[in-house]
């Protein structure tokens with residue numbers, strides 16, 4: 149796992165050989181320890197260069213090993229030995245030096261990086277801290293403020309930034325290893341004492357307390373209840389106030405407090421879940437690794453509303469030419485200006501030139517005849533979409549793939565009106581589409597593997613996290629979210645207030661509770677969907693009382709708000725009241741209080757005090773319960789897919805892992821018990837009834853989440 153070569157007669161070249169990222173597994177740690185010992189003990193060797201195979205220095209400790217108690221050689225001791233050695237050791241950094249990989253580089257006496265390399269200490273994103281000396285060496289090298297920023301955010305920096313900050317000694321456009329070998333020959337003659345970072349005097353700014361306080365407040369505001377960033381701050385504080393050996397002891401204690409925490413487990417699960425979701429598989433056996441996606445150069449976006457604009461920007465900024473189509477001149481002009489403005493701002497932020505030349509705006513659908521793909525983003529109206537897909541069938545050349553950006557309508561019904569049902573699928577972007585990372589790719593029963601592969605690969609090219617899902621109303625994300633918002637509404641009826649529900653969810657870790665989020669998104673969105681599905685409006689069965697629809701409990705309160713023009717932030721009031729239309733500061737509204745009281749009196753509901761525990765359990769267990777049904781129905785193939793959708797599309801707190809991982813952490817038995825309890829109390833809410841899969845998993849002894857897949861026997865996969 150580490151290769152040893154003698155080069156130029158006097159240099160030991162140690163190469164880490166653990167593809168794909170040369171992670172510091174126990175075998176690699178053993179390998180480096182042995183090779184360093186050999187180099188330091190060989191009188192022929194005057195200097196050492198450490199590099200990584202396949203032009204990647206090192207992606208850090210092997211995260212998979214964290215699932216079990218750490219065994220084998222200690223990185224801390226290895227790094228101390230490297231630093232204390234009497235021969236210069238040079239890190240030749242190509243690709244990445246992250247986490248333990250960068251800590252290895254910090255233990256070396258010199259660091260030479262390739263100009264395209266990226267460096268950083270991302271441990272905090274895994275619920276950990278850099279515990280192989282990173283919190284003690286980095287502040288000594290680049291100062292406390294810069295080190296605090298890097299360690300508490302986990303941001304990677306480019307080689308150029310690293311050079312500016314003093315993290316590396318030299319950058320090169322040539323092969324970093326070759327440069328490091330030449331550098332090493334010159335370094336042999338130089339004294340090493342000033343190169344041992346652990347012995348450097350800490351550059352301390354005068355206002356240390358104020359600095360730590362400000363960073364602590366910033367971190368608490370950004371990630372409420374998340375432990376790792378706070379532990380990182382404490383570790384850097386130890387570096388600032390204690391000698392190196394005591395600081396290391398503190399670093400190790402703090403790491404021990406994080407290492408087996410549920411937050412670290414959740415965050416590490418998220419890391420792998422994201423990668424697992426990218427590896428999609430269809431029941432046909434087609435999968436990411438065996439289906440070639442089409443190469444997409446020209447796309448059309450139909451509809452320049454909020455979604456269409458964001459999609460057009462996402463395409464153009466990765467070099468795809470876009471024909472954007474609208475039906476009216478005024479809408480086209482507004483859309484054009486918005487897209488250009490968004491693209492220009494985005495380019496400015498990234499320090500590149502806006503690719504405006506890739507954009508074309510038109511009122512004629514005929515102009516899309518030669519594109520490789522069409523992404524439809526018109527109003528969420530089935531008959532309108534069907535009309536459009538029929539027209540696209542006629543206009544587009546036979547090889548054009550057709551995608552719909554519907555947020556929940558039947559993708560197969562649209563495929564059915566075209567001349568190419570196998571070349572139709574869903575690409576469900578989240579708003580704003582040029583910002584939100586999630587893309588649900590909806591695989592209809594007739595969608596071909598190539599159609600799915602192309603959507604997944606295009607999404608990835610646009611920087612999205614793509615998840616392939618099956619076709620059902622609302623797909624995965626919106627199908628599940630309905631159960632969550634329904635519970636929140638029922639809780640209001642029973643005695644809670646919007647601020648109480650939101651408070652509990654925000655305390656749990658959501659950036660915004662369900663009501664604040666609805667106000668932001670606009671209450672009219674859900675209202676329109678409910679009207680279309682006959683839950684409210686003229687199509688309601690006159691025999692249904694207001695709080696029952698289609699045989700189940702229904703809360704008409706959100707409809708009542710919409711009827712009063714309370715559409716959320718944009719109208720200045722919704723579940724909360726805002727300083728002005730478009731305002732963002734949510735204040736509890738006495739009118740809502742009155743509306744709820746009136747509603748309870750009218751339907752003889754005795755309000756009760758509802759605990760935060762019940763609020764969380766009802767909103768989140770019901771969400772997971774629907775997730776189990778989604779798995780049962782074959783709409784998602786694995787729990788990781790659902791969690792990734794919730795992390796990237798719905799703001800589920802990452803340190804809780806996603807709704808399915810959270811249920812797993814709570815304990816499936818407990819989730820089942822509580823659902824049974826709540827369903828007993830509310831038998832008219834079918835979503836509270838425990839799903840078959842949940843019951844089956846509990847009956848099988850609640851296997852860990854990674855094993856659920858083995859228990860999911862689908863009658864018919866929709867993927």
Ligand SMILES: CCCCCCCCCCCCC[C@H](O)CC(=O)SCCNC(=O)CCNC(=O)[C@H](O)C(C)(C)COP(=O)(O)OP(=O)(O)OC[C@H]1O[C@@H](n2cnc3c(N)ncnc32)[C@H](O)[C@@H]1OP(=O)(O)O
Pocket residue numbers: 168169171207208209210211212218223244246247248249251270271274276277278279280282403404407408420423424
């Ligand atoms: C009471 C108990 C007390 C216990 C105390 C314990 C003390 C223990 C002391 C430990 C010392 C701490 C050491 C150190 O500080 C800790 C760390 O280093 S944590 C790891 C930090 N590194 C990272 O977070 C980097 C993670 N990786 C990435 O960001 C990216 O993978 C990349 C390196 C930028 C490459 O990106 P891509 O090219 O896009 O490739 P992929 O992301 O798809 O990855 C490819 C493949 O590799 C797997 N992988 C990547 N990194 C790691 C890793 N560090 N460990 C294991 N596996 C890794 C990734 O999962 C992919 O594989 P696949 O999932 O597809 O099979």
